[in-house]
Amino acid sequence: MREDVTDLPDIAALPFEAAMKELEDIVDRLEKGNVPLEESIVIYVRGEALKKHCDDWLKRAEARIEKITFGADGKPKGTAPLDLG
Numbered sequence: 001m002r003e004d005v006t007d008l009p010d011i012a013a014l015p016f017e018a019a020m021k022e023l024e025d026i027v028d029r030l031e032k033g034n035v036p037l038e039e040s041i042v043i044y045v046r047g048e049a050l051k052k053h054c055d056d057w058l059k060r061a062e063a064r065i066e067k068i069t070f071g072a073d074g075k076p077k078g079t080a081p082l083d084l085g
Helices: 016-032 037-064
Strands: 066-070 076-081
Antiparallel strands (some): 066 076
16 A cells, blocks of 8 residues: 555644554554555655654653642642653
8 A cells, every 4th residue: 555645644733642653553564564665765754753743742741740849747839840850
């Protein structure tokens, strides 16, 4: 089956789960090795764009995660950015 990228949804409009599913499908097809070279190149390029899109989604999600901070009395006093580093 030849991949026609003009029929595929715009990557920027894809929710995270849909982008990951499509990326997994591309990886699976490429790993099986039964895709013609020209089509492999086309879907590989789309896969790279999907990976970047998913990475960007995750970075935005991480930036929004906060941790609850507690006072000396053990009661919640507010929130602070989550330190993932």
